[in-house]
């Protein structure tokens with residue numbers, strides 16, 4: 001059931017998930033431990049939010065998420081019970097109280113969905129699904145520079161159910177990564193620019209491969225193939241289903257670049273220190 005809960009939180013708007021009515025009921029009555037990283041609007045920083053034994057859950061109480069949050073934090077902090085309308089599925093809304101591990105405040109997460117016999121389509125979520133991704137994305141802002149807006153657009157597209165559009169923006173980020181490597185190779189004496197310009201993109205990746213980390217290179221190659229297939233052949237829903245995996249693969253490449261930059265900075269600093277000690 002925990003996997004179902006993860007899916008529910010990560011589902012994009014208008015994305016479908018097969019689920020039985022019984023499973024929906026079990027989800028609402030979820031009594032295990034669940035945690036996720038998110039941005040806390042109260043602490044103004046990333047935190048871990050959790051549902052656990054001491055975290056109550058609420059469902060369909062008929063007030064807005066904001067009202068529910070303040071009401072809960074002020075008056076009902078110690079109540080542990082699950083409150084929900086037995087016909088919750090008819091209201092098409094349910095929510096969970098998650099507790100921020102840093103400030104201890106409860107935050108409500110509401111889901112609005114259209115429930116048909118064996119299927120859920122998410123039609124709304126509070127807070128928005130892309131907030132977490134946008135906060136997480138900030139660490140790549142400097143590295144991505146002009147491409148940062150495209151990265152955010154990919155996340156936004158995915159969160160509102162525009163799967164193919166999201167792939168277009170992810171592919172553009174990959175193309176820029178290869179272009180950056182190309183600019184690095186162009187200054188070598190033995191570089192063949194005419195060959196590069198005549199090559200297909202998959203061949204271009206090979207031509208610049210020696211200045212990109214091996215693991216990143218493998219990821220770039222397989223990502224480019226999947227993203228291109230997605231743009232030309234897959235449905236919106238198929239693209240949405242795989243977006244998070246592809247985004248994480250791109251982030252692995254970016255993390256590798258950040259680690260290299262950090263390592264070089266450290267090397268320069270330590271070399272200076274060593275020279276100072278030696279002299």
Ligand SMILES: [Zn+2]
Nearest residue numbers: 040043100103
């Ligand atoms: Zn907090």
